[in-house]
Amino acid sequence: xxMYNEKVIQAFMxxxxxxxxxxxxxxxxxxNPRCGxxxxxxxxxxxxxxxDIRFETFGCAAAIATSSTATEMVKGRTIEEALKLTxxxxxxxxxxxxxxxxxCSLLAEEGIRAAIEDYxxxxxxxxxxxxxxxxxxxxxxxxxxxxTRE
Amino acid sequence: xxxxxxxxxxxxxxxxxxxxxxxxxxxxKYGNPNSVHAWGREVRTAxxxxxxxxxxxxxxxxxxxxxxxxxxxxxxxAIKGVAESLSGKGRHxxxxxxxxHAVLDTVKWLGKAGFDVTVLPVDSEGRVRVEDFRAAxxxxxxxxxxxxANNEVGTVQPIRELGEICREKGILFHTxxxxxxxxxxxxxxxxxxxxxxxxxxxxxxxKGVGALYVxxxxxxxxxxxxxxxxxxxxxxxxxxxxxxxxxxAAELAARRIANGEIDKERRLRDRLIDGVLSRxxxxxLTGHRTERxxxxxxxxxxxxxxxxxxxxxxxxxxxxxxxxxxxSGSLEPSYVLLAMGLDHATAxxxxxxxxxxxxxEEDIDTILETLPPIVGNxxxxxxxxxxx
Numbered sequence: 388x389x390m391y392n393e394k395v396i397q398a399f400m401x402x403x404x405x406x407x408x409x410x411x412x413x414x415x416x417x418x419n420p421r422c423g424x425x426x427x428x429x430x431x432x433x434x435x436x437x438x439d440i441r442f443e444t445f446g447c448a449a450a451i452a453t454s455s456t457a458t459e460m461v462k463g464r465t466i467e468e469a470l471k472l473t474x475x476x477x478x479x480x481x482x483x484x485x486x487x488x489x490x491c492s493l494l495a496e497e498g499i500r501a502a503i504e505d506y507x508x509x510x511x512x513x514x515x516x517x518x519x520x521x522x523x524x525x526x527x528x529x530x531x532x533x534x535t536r537e
Numbered sequence: 538x539x540x541x542x543x544x545x546x547x548x549x550x551x552x553x554x555x556x557x558x559x560x561x562x563x564x565x566k567y568g569n570p571n572s573v574h575a576w577g578r579e580v581r582t583a584x585x586x587x588x589x590x591x592x593x594x595x596x597x598x599x600x601x602x603x604x605x606x607x608x609x610x611x612x613x614x615a616i617k618g619v620a621e622s623l624s625g626k627g628r629h630x631x632x633x634x635x636x637x638h639a640v641l642d643t644v645k646w647l648g649k650a651g652f653d654v655t656v657l658p659v660d661s662e663g664r665v666r667v668e669d670f671r672a673a674x675x676x677x678x679x680x681x682x683x684x685x686a687n688n689e690v691g692t693v694q695p696i697r698e699l700g701e702i703c704r705e706k707g708i709l710f711h712t713x714x715x716x717x718x719x720x721x722x723x724x725x726x727x728x729x730x731x732x733x734x735x736x737x738x739x740x741x742x743x744k745g746v747g748a749l750y751v752x753x754x755x756x757x758x759x760x761x762x763x764x765x766x767x768x769x770x771x772x773x774x775x776x777x778x779x780x781x782x783x784x785x786a787a788e789l790a791a792r793r794i795a796n797g798e799i800d801k802e803r804r805l806r807d808r809l810i811d812g813v814l815s816r817x818x819x820x821x822l823t824g825h826r827t828e829r830x831x832x833x834x835x836x837x838x839x840x841x842x843x844x845x846x847x848x849x850x851x852x853x854x855x856x857x858x859x860x861x862x863x864x865s866g867s868l869e870p871s872y873v874l875l876a877m878g879l880d881h882a883t884a885x886x887x888x889x890x891x892x893x894x895x896x897x898e899e900d901i902d903t904i905l906e907t908l909p910p911i912v913g914n915x916x917x918x919x920x921x922x923x924x925x
Contacts, residue, residue: 391848399845400852405918416920420882423842423862423870427920443920445882447844447861451918 391448394482399448402455404462408441413506416518417497424450425520426494428502436465449488453477457495466503472496540854541900545832546688546716546891547858552741555785559743562778570775571766580777587784591748594787595733596724603749603767604780608715608736609639611749614771615711615732616643618757619680620652627677629653633665634876636684640713644682662825663692663877671702678708685714689860689873689889690824691833700729709755715739716830719790720799731755737779741894742786746779793894802892803831805901809890810834812905817912823874823887832892837883838912840921846888849911855904860887
């Protein structure tokens with residue numbers, strides 16, 4: 388099993404912004420149950436700003452910790468600001484993740500982007516974005532430059 | 538906080554009585570058992586006694602027990618040793634899909650070395666079907682290897698039936714009994730197996746020492762050549778403290794079996810299984826309900842992932858294990874659970890709790906109080922629970 392730092396453990400043991408949301412303005416669902424992680428992000432947007440955000444995650448401790456941290460990082464931000472959040476930002480905010488868990492932070496970034504995309508589609512009167520359960524898992528250990536183990 | 542270790546399939550603690558017997562062999566009894574002088578003879582006697590103790594656990598003769606550097610080495614020696622010895626007679630080997638990697642990867646290696654390999658499927662409870670086994674045997678089959686009991690799901694295989702078929706067909710039969718030895722009564726005079734693997738650390742002995750039972754008259758080739766120790770089949774100066782510890786652990790195991798302590802363990806296991814199944818919804822027991830190791834309980838808890846569960850349990854003082862991808866460090870969840878027909882998402886929620894000789898009813902009740910809120914909490918985070 389991976390060795391997690393204190394921040395990751397803290398976020399995993401006491402995650403923020405957990406649970407479904409009634410009548411959200413945008414929903415994004417990414418990941419693949421085959422690979423053992425699925426993340427669903429709910430947004431409430433007021434005046435182009437993320438007023439509230441919730442997540443539901445099926446996954447390991449890193450997936451839950453990154454879900455919590457990513458939602459905290461974009462809550463209160465504008466849509467444009469939220470779109471700038473990268474998996475690296477999330478991993479850094481958590482003080483680093485074991486290399487084999489980097490894909491979990493990628494899922495958080497993708498989940499928020501998918502929820503924003505869904506929000507924009509709804510504003511344009513388009514049907515909601517369907518859940519995106521990737522056929523391929525991104526459980527690859529990053530080759531270089533992504534080493535964040537402390 | 539009381540800490541409860543529930544991972545005895547992974548390893549057990551060395552029993553204090555075993556440790557006491559080992560300690561002199563790290564200090565004053567340091568002789569090489571192959572030496573002629575008193576220092577050596579004293580250690581040789583201790584190794585002979587340990588061999589006799591391990592043999593008694595199986596009702597084998599001491600000459601039929603070889604000490605190795607662990608269960609994996611014993612599996613390798615059995616499989617490669619027979620393949621090398623009998624390659625002139627045939628080049629087909631049979632195994633099952635749920636073997637430990639020490640067997641599965643060894644057999645696959647033989648496959649690359651020019652042998653034909655048949656990997657038998659298992660049913661939903663993890664058992665090899667006897668008719669599949671019989672049908673797989675060919676004129677050039679030399680060896681079948683099927684584990685006595687599975688480490689992940691606890692299922693005990695129909696070893697007697699499989700062994701009898703091997704006898705009838707004239708092929709050698711190996712069983713990896715690492716999980717079963719010391720926990721179930723095994724009698725090789727009665728059981729039709731030719732080779733059987735054991736590991737000391739699964740029965741309150743030390744790590745790094747195993748044994749292979751080789752029935753008298755069965756010829757195998759060594760993996761390690763050299764000074765000719767262990768009847769020429771495992772060269773290298775003996776791990777004397779480890780072997781003495783294995784002997785003591787085998788005596789302890791024989792006493793526990795004779796005293797009916799296994800039945801006590803089985804009752805606690807059933808209390809745990811029944812408790813988990815009745816207190817948590819959408820849980821399935823993995824493996825066979827009755828034909829399973831007496832200390833082994835394993836489940837798949839739907840809609841949540843195993844590693845998250847293990848960490849939450851760990852912080853509550855309970856040591857468990859899982860076959861989820863995140864705990865195995867691979868892309869896939871447990872190949873054992875997949876071979877039993879479980880879907881990936883369910884297999885990611887696997888949880889194994891394995892009892893030990895010191896596990897109490899109070900421990901079980903603590904687990905039954907601790908686990909449901911952890912599952913409930915993780916399910917509250919899961920996007921899947923409402924679609925149930």
